Amino acid sequence: MPLSLSDPTWYPIASSEDLPxxxxxxxxxxxxxxxxxxxxxxxxxxxxxRCLHRGVRxxxxxxxxxxxxxxxxxWRYANRSAGCTYIPAHPADAPARRIENRKYPVxxxxxxxxxxxxxxxxxxxxxxxxxxxxxxxxxxxxxxEPEDVVAGLxxxxxDDQPADLLPGLxxxxxxxxxxxxxxxxxxxxxxxxLPERPSDEMTTLRHYNEVLTKLRDRLERAAARKExxxxxxxxxxxVSADLATMPDIAIPRGNTFNVVVRRKWQNADGVIxxxxxxxxxxxxxxxxxxxxxxxxxxxxxxxxxSLTNGPGDLMSxxxxxxxESASKGGSKVLVExxxxxxxxxxxxxxxxxxxxxxxxxxxxxxxxxxITPLLSMARFLDKSSLPYELHYFVRAGENVAFKxxxxxxxxxxxxxxxxxxxxxxxxxxxxxxxxxxANHVYICGPGAMLxxxxxxxxxxxxxxxxxxxxxFQNDKVIDSSSSFDIELARSAMTxxxxxGKTILxxxxxxxxxxxxxxxxxxxxxxxxxxxxxxxxxxxxYLNKTEKASHTCMMTCVSRAKSGRLVLDI
Amino acid sequence: MITLYDFELSGNCYKLRLLMSILNxxxxxxxxxxxxxxxHKSDWFLRLxxxxxxxxxxxxxxxxxxxxxxxxxxxxxxxxSGLWFPNDPxxxxxxxxxxxxxxxxxxxSSAARLALGYDYPxxxxxxxxxxxxxxxxxxxxxxxxxxxxxxxxxxxxHPTTADIACFPYVMLSEEGGISRQDYPALRRWTDRxxxxxxxxxxxxxxxxxxxxxxx
Numbered sequence: 001m002p003l004s005l006s007d008p009t010w011y012p013i014a015s016s017e018d019l020p021x022x023x024x025x026x027x028x029x030x031x032x033x034x035x036x037x038x039x040x041x042x043x044x045x046x047x048x049x050r051c052l053h054r055g056v057r058x059x060x061x062x063x064x065x066x067x068x069x070x071x072x073x074x075w076r077y078a079n080r081s082a083g084c085t086y087i088p089a090h091p092a093d094a095p096a097r098r099i100e101n102r103k104y105p106v107x108x109x110x111x112x113x114x115x116x117x118x119x120x121x122x123x124x125x126x127x128x129x130x131x132x133x134x135x136x137x138x139x140x141x142x143x144x145e146p147e148d149v150v151a152g153l154x155x156x157x158x159d160d161q162p163a164d165l166l167p168g169l170x171x172x173x174x175x176x177x178x179x180x181x182x183x184x185x186x187x188x189x190x191x192x193x194l195p196e197r198p199s200d201e202m203t204t205l206r207h208y209n210e211v212l213t214k215l216r217d218r219l220e221r222a223a224a225r226k227e228x229x230x231x232x233x234x235x236x237x238x239v240s241a242d243l244a245t246m247p248d249i250a251i252p253r254g255n256t257f258n259v260v261v262r263r264k265w266q267n268a269d270g271v272i273x274x275x276x277x278x279x280x281x282x283x284x285x286x287x288x289x290x291x292x293x294x295x296x297x298x299x300x301x302x303x304x305x306s307l308t309n310g311p312g313d314l315m316s317x318x319x320x321x322x323x324e325s326a327s328k329g330g331s332k333v334l335v336e337x338x339x340x341x342x343x344x345x346x347x348x349x350x351x352x353x354x355x356x357x358x359x360x361x362x363x364x365x366x367x368x369x370x371i372t373p374l375l376s377m378a379r380f381l382d383k384s385s386l387p388y389e390l391h392y393f394v395r396a397g398e399n400v401a402f403k404x405x406x407x408x409x410x411x412x413x414x415x416x417x418x419x420x421x422x423x424x425x426x427x428x429x430x431x432x433x434x435x436x437x438a439n440h441v442y443i444c445g446p447g448a449m450l451x452x453x454x455x456x457x458x459x460x461x462x463x464x465x466x467x468x469x470x471x472f473q474n475d476k477v478i479d480s481s482s483s484f485d486i487e488l489a490r491s492a493m494t495x496x497x498x499x500g501k502t503i504l505x506x507x508x509x510x511x512x513x514x515x516x517x518x519x520x521x522x523x524x525x526x527x528x529x530x531x532x533x534x535x536x537x538x539x540x541y542l543n544k545t546e547k548a549s550h551t552c553m554m555t556c557v558s559r560a561k562s563g564r565l566v567l568d569i
Numbered sequence: 570m571i572t573l574y575d576f577e578l579s580g581n582c583y584k585l586r587l588l589m590s591i592l593n594x595x596x597x598x599x600x601x602x603x604x605x606x607x608x609h610k611s612d613w614f615l616r617l618x619x620x621x622x623x624x625x626x627x628x629x630x631x632x633x634x635x636x637x638x639x640x641x642x643x644x645x646x647x648x649x650s651g652l653w654f655p656n657d658p659x660x661x662x663x664x665x666x667x668x669x670x671x672x673x674x675x676x677x678s679s680a681a682r683l684a685l686g687y688d689y690p691x692x693x694x695x696x697x698x699x700x701x702x703x704x705x706x707x708x709x710x711x712x713x714x715x716x717x718x719x720x721x722x723x724x725x726x727h728p729t730t731a732d733i734a735c736f737p738y739v740m741l742s743e744e745g746g747i748s749r750q751d752y753p754a755l756r757r758w759t760d761r762x763x764x765x766x767x768x769x770x771x772x773x774x775x776x777x778x779x780x781x782x783x784x
Contacts, residue, residue, distance in 0.1 A: 027750070
């Protein structure tokens with residue numbers, strides 16, 4: 001029977017020991033090349049062996065522990081999801097979260113790594129698999145048809161004890177199980193398993209290696225005498241446009257999925273942490289450092305929380321929530337009424353605070369709960385061995401959150417406790433120093449601190465595009481008294497925005513689907529290009545240069561100074 | 570001062586650049602236009618090495634040729650640790666055995682690369698088959714080595730010039746149409762070589778991820 005590209009059988013494609021620390025294994029199954037790598041958390045990834053960008057083999061890439069980096073242009077892909085997390089040619093942009101490489105099913109069992117061409121069949125262990133300490137032999141690649149290899153193995157059996165042919169190109173010879181991995185129409189690998197660890201490992205391994213080497217030589221001599229079948233020609237399907245490109249319209253606010261609160265704990269004085277996981281134990285969507293999620297709360301409010309996770313860390317999201325005595329609304333509900341085991345609706349991660357990974361110096365400055373996105377950034381830089389400094393300003397020692405996560409970082413992590421406002425300013429001034437090329441600073445914390453750092457940085461000659469910040473909220477009082485017209489260039493529509501109503505609301509009432517998240521001018525989701533007109537900026541997301549350019553605006557709070565705005569919508 | 574007569578894309582010249590980088594030895598380079606200029610067959614070069622082969626290395630008044638011989642010279646003279654070319658009869662024999670394998674790899678893997686990329690009239694199929702035959706034996710040797718706690722081609726717990734000599738044309742084999750997919754232990758050994766402190770790259774040879782102790 002010829003091999004089929006759509007064969008759903010699970011075959012072993014490597015030994016467990018073929019995947020040592022930070023290695024990328026090159027494999028193949030049924031004509032399809034595979035890049036196989038074990039992340040530092042032990043998870044095994046089996047991906048199509050090509051970068052989505054230029055098709056270079058990912059098996060020559062670099063295993064960075066939780067991300068695989070393509071050797072060619074440095075695209076990085078996350079453990080588990082194979083989602084792209086960074087595109088060096090666009091260092092200031094977060095790649096579309098949906099750019100995802102093709103993955104194959106994976107299972108590690110009995111000393112072997114198993115995969116299949118598709119996920120039509122669940123993995124089922126072979127008969128009698130359980131309860132034994134299986135011991136893998138040295139794999140033996142053979143240039144012969146997989147079926148001929150199975151037949152050759154069967155012929156090794158003594159006459160009085162014939163071999164058992166098992167389903168899935170496998171043969172049992174006495175106690176030894178042989179699986180034949182169909183690499184291609186005329187190539188195979190013999191993977192043998194002994195039911196227990198032999199007493200003299202080396203002698204046993206040498207013995208079977210010799211037996212299989214002789215078999216290989218016989219099979220290859222026989223294969224050379226007959227016409228080799230044509231190699232399988234797997235279709236390298238294009239990754240669907242949905243996965244390979246930026247979605248047309250960013251995910252609208254209502255688009256959510258459910259997660260379960262796996263753990264809720266007091267992380268520090270005034271900080272409660274929540275661990276959110278998929279209900280079926282699957283991995284969550286890819287995110288980039290600096291990303292946040294919308295959390296839909298039981299009382300109907302929607303609040304944004306930054307992910308603190310490191311790269312490829314997708315089995316749950318961990319957020320930190322400030323427990324304020326006078327807290328109103330969002331955080332209060334989370335802290336007081338959401339319990340472990342509850343189900344919450346969250347949005348897919350969105351990143352309006354992207355981290356550049358091409359800086360010669362990266363300074364992360366956190367104030368209080370502002371540590372959350374910066375912890376994620378530090379973890380990414382840490383895994384990639386890129387230099388960074390993290391400065392964490394807190395009121396008191398007991399306010400230091402994520403202590404154990406900060407302790408395992410290799411970079412410089414300084415905690416500054418109980419400094420007065422002026423002292424913080426002096427400290428930041430000293431930390432920043434005069435601006436140098438390719439230096440970047442990221443700040444997250446209370447509004448007053450963000451403004452102070454921006455002022456200090458500007459005075460030291462730091463350009464706006466080197467100073468990245470994220471506000472938790474917009475404390476400004478929004479003046480919505482103006483009224484004006486908006487012309488939506490792409491939608492060919494002119495709308496009137498009356499006093500008391502936002503541009504966003506006006507567009508939605510007219511039937512347009514437009515993305516938004518915080519709706520208070522802090523998160524950056526509703527960023528819109530302005531083609532004409534003068535903007536009355538009321539947000540805290542855009543920096544001074546961006547605001548002065550009048551080429552972009554946040555439609556959730558900002559308005560027009562001119563009578564008319566032309567928007568690229 | 571050491572002078573290396575060098576061709577940037579030559580794996581044999583790279584062997585010397587690699588060892589000198591690891592040993593932190595300063596040297597000067599005289600570029601020789603091996604391709605397409607065939608400068609290694611020019612009169613001035615043949616006076617340095619009548620065999621007309623790269624690399625040639627000059628150290629003071631001494632003029633040396635053959636990459637394997639020069640590796641042994643550099644390690645014996647400049648490696649204070651004595652680990653790269655140990656002064657022990659049995660190990661010297663072992664190292665030289667692999668220097669000879671390195672020449673066989675050059676004759677096969679490098680020949681296939683020259684035929685495919687540099688227009689040399691070599692028998693491509695024969696060269697590729699020859700390389701696969703060597704890689705099979707190396708993979709087996711390295712696989713059993715890993716099982717016994719030996720990371721390198723030779724017995725010492727430290728890499729030797731044998732690893733340097735065999736490495737480049739193993740790494741460049743894909744340019745000769747020779748896949749290393751069937752040689753997982755050989756691929757892991759190339760990771761280990763690329764993690765040696767002082768490792769340097771050449772066109773077609775990329776760095777590897779960090780080792781456990783460096784991460």
